Amino acid sequence: MSENQDQLKAAAAESAAARVTDGMIVGLGSGSTAALAVSALGRRVGGGLHITGIPTSEATAAQAKALGIPLTTLAEVSSIDMTIDGADEVEQGSLDLIKGLGGALLREKLVATATKALVIVADSSKLVTHLGARDPIPVEVVPFGWESTAARLAGLGAAPTLRRNTMREVFVTDGGHYILDCRFGSIASAEVLASELDHVVGVVEHGLFIGMTSEVHLAGADGVRVMKRRFERR
DSSP states (O other): OOHHHHHHHHHHHHHHHTTOOTTOEEEEOOSHHHHHHHHHHHHHHHTTOOOEEEESSHHHHHHHHHHTOOBOOTTTOSOBSEEEEOOSEEETTTOOEEOOTTSOHHHHHHHHHTBSOEEEEEEGGGEESSTTSSSOEEEEEOSTTHHHHHHHHHTTTOEEEEOBOTTSSBOOOTTSOEEEEEEOOSOSOHHHHHHHHHTSTTEEEESEEOSOEEEEEEEETTEEEEEEOSSOOO
């Protein structure tokens, strides 16, 4: 991204962070864009805001601790007031998402499911007409028999690739699982595909976030705009 685009992303992160009020339990997302929002929250905490965060990855937990944001866990709270996170793709209109290219999709979805309002921070390049046309869907799988799981995913029309790190070693999530990046092409019905993925043996979780988003703070050439869902969050 250009320096100006980076500034817009930071502005979108600030816009989302401004939605947080005193006393909230806040889900803290993962990835480069979410990190900007965590930094913005850290500055507000330094200025006197009282919140408690629930991080979605070990990296986010470390960042939040360094910024002085008090942390808790899903085991200690019954619900989350707001979660601020990033996304890899945002479908226009529905605001359904593809997440997980950063590798934290399981914890991100656990936190998103427990939250009252999921607020997404993204730049305009993430906005798509249909999910899947550009990016693969990350699918987190158990290491045992992952090859068989990949074959079952291929049977659904996917082209799965085992994710590796920069050292060409198999990428392992914070939960100790593998990720299969599955290309389906443009998805006609993300809801139907999500249901199919939910029933594949060996799949722990997938990166389709359907009916979860409350609003998106989108950074574009004209600044930051807030997109809200057309219907109630499920």
